[in-house]
Amino acid sequence: MSGRTALWRRDLLLAAGVTAVAELELVLVTLGSGVPAGAVLATLVTLPALTLRRVRPLLAAAVAALGFALAMSTGEQVGVATPFLALLFLLASLGWYAALRPGLAGTGLVLAGGLGPQLATRSTTAADAVVNSVLILGTWAVAHALRRTTDRRVCAELAADRAAHQAVVAERARIARDLHDSMAHALTLITLQAGGARERATEPVTRDLLSGLETTARGALDDLHRLLRLGGNVGDEALGVAALPDLVTTVGSPDLDVRLQVDLPEAVPATVSTTIYRVVQEGLTTSSGTARPRARVSR
Numbered sequence: 001m002s003g004r005t006a007l008w009r010r011d012l013l014l015a016a017g018v019t020a021v022a023e024l025e026l027v028l029v030t031l032g033s034g035v036p037a038g039a040v041l042a043t044l045v046t047l048p049a050l051t052l053r054r055v056r057p058l059l060a061a062a063v064a065a066l067g068f069a070l071a072m073s074t075g076e077q078v079g080v081a082t083p084f085l086a087l088l089f090l091l092a093s094l095g096w097y098a099a100l101r102p103g104l105a106g107t108g109l110v111l112a113g114g115l116g117p118q119l120a121t122r123s124t125t126a127a128d129a130v131v132n133s134v135l136i137l138g139t140w141a142v143a144h145a146l147r148r149t150t151d152r153r154v155c156a157e158l159a160a161d162r163a164a165h166q167a168v169v170a171e172r173a174r175i176a177r178d179l180h181d182s183m184a185h186a187l188t189l190i191t192l193q194a195g196g197a198r199e200r201a202t203e204p205v206t207r208d209l210l211s212g213l214e215t216t217a218r219g220a221l222d223d224l225h226r227l228l229r230l231g232g233n234v235g236d237e238a239l240g241v242a243a244l245p246d247l248v249t250t251v252g253s254p255d256l257d258v259r260l261q262v263d264l265p266e267a268v269p270a271t272v273s274t275t276i277y278r279v280v281q282e283g284l285t286t287s288s289g290t291a292r293p294r295a296r297v298s299r
Contacts, residue, residue, distance in 0.1 A: 191218055
């Protein structure tokens with residue numbers, strides 16, 4: 001069963017119950033004098049509109065306005081409260097579930113249906129017309145204002161939850177990036193030192209051990225990059241050899257002339273490319289703070 005169907009069925013039971021109560025009240029009030037047919041008809045038209053109060057609020061208001069007009073035009077008005085209270089409840093539903101323009105249109109229909117026949121036949125006083133108008137308009141307006149306030153509060157809560165979630169995601173990304181940078185730097189040093197020691201080693205066993213260490217460090221660095229990408233932080237993919245010109249442009253200044261010479265194969269592994277970028281970045285950072293005004297970085 002869909003949510004819309006469930007709402008309709010619940011409101012159908014509500015309308016049936018209220019209609020039964022209103023008819024019973026009408027019988028009790030008119031006991032001994034006969035039940036006016038016009039009042040019965042108006043009740044049977046007005047109250048079933050409660051069935052549509054949530055799924056079709058404007059249509060419900062139009063049906064209720066028709067029943068209200070029948071009740072006012074028959075001239076057989078009796079003092080029963082249930083139909084009028086149900087009409088106010090329907091107007092509150094119109095203010096809660098309908099948008100502004102449909103709500104105003106529905107309220108206008110109810111006003112026209114209730115006050116039009118009375119004003120045409122001059123069967124009501126100006127004071128009564130004003131009181132009824134205030135009740136009808138006020139009920140709709142209060143319900144509509146409450147709905148707007150609730151919607152604004154819900155939107156503010158959703159925005160706050162979204163901002164908190166984004167802050168948590170950003171903090172996790174920052175921690176992951178800091179951890180990555182620290183471990184990547186250490187693994188890069190291990191790789192470079194193991195490679196340099198392997199080149200200088202003379203013993204085959206030592207060379208094999210250093211080669212294994214270098215391979216393991218490179219594999220760990222690859223795994224670290226892969227984990228970072230799985231976590232949604234792929235910013236390091238752009239920090240490679242291709243980004244060095246932008247880095248040099250950023251660091252360069254009138255007091256520090258930085259020149260870049262490229263002499264590398266076309267295809268460079270991603271991990272090696274990122275390592276080169278990090279090494280050059282660290283060197284330029286150090287040079288900008290300690291070197292003399294002219295510095296040259298080549299690779």
